[in-house]
Amino acid sequence: MSQEKIHRSGARRCGVDGEEEKAWISFYRRVGNPAIAAEVMHQLDSDPVMKRAHLALYLRCKESLRLQKARQARHERIGQFVRMLSTALLVAPVIAIQKLLRQSGDIAVACLPEVRKEPAVRHVKGLTQETEFAQAQSEFDRQAAVAASRQTKPEGAVTGSLPASKAGNAA
Numbered sequence: 034m035s036q037e038k039i040h041r042s043g044a045r046r047c048g049v050d051g052e053e054e055k056a057w058i059s060f061y062r063r064v065g066n067p068a069i070a071a072e073v074m075h076q077l078d079s080d081p082v083m084k085r086a087h088l089a090l091y092l093r094c095k096e097s098l099r100l101q102k103a104r105q106a107r108h109e110r111i112g113q114f115v116r117m118l119s120t121a122l123l124v125a126p127v128i129a130i131q132k133l134l135r136q137s138g139d140i141a142v143a144c145l146p147e148v149r150k151e152p153a154v155r156h157v158k159g160l161t162q163e164t165e166f167a168q169a170q171s172e173f174d175r176q177a178a179v180a181a182s183r184q185t186k187p188e189g190a191v192t193g194s195l196p197a198s199k200a201g202n203a204a
Contacts, residue, residue, distance in 0.1 A: 057087060057090065060073055060090060061089075061090055061093065064090065064093045064094055064097050065097055066097075067097055067098055067101035070093075070094040070097035070098050070101075071094070071098060073090065073091075073094050074091065074094040074095065074098070077090070077091045077094070
């Protein structure tokens, strides 16, 4: 009986060892996946005996993670290039057009002819400097001041003539 127990435990051991070998072989196949490579590397780092026993697997995990890092850097460079290209092709022309429109308004105003002074204004200035017209202007200003003072009399003040509607009521 003791030989049967040894034989059974040996068969179980061979079965477990065989399954263990199959698991390690599957890790070798799947180590291209960076998530699996990181997990396997973590396990191998925690057990130095297993790391020595499966050094090739450890090195493949490191290689897989290094390739993933290189892929990620490449994708970032491609993304930066696409952003730069889209900015150059889409955003920059819009900004340039806006700037051009702002400047074209300034250019249009600059291209307008200078405002010429009205000849009558120059003639009036010349006339106001002559004594005859200066006296007429001062007389006009005096008459305007008198007319303005008549319009600003207090309401209770008696005027010399009654308005037509009040004159009819008084009679």
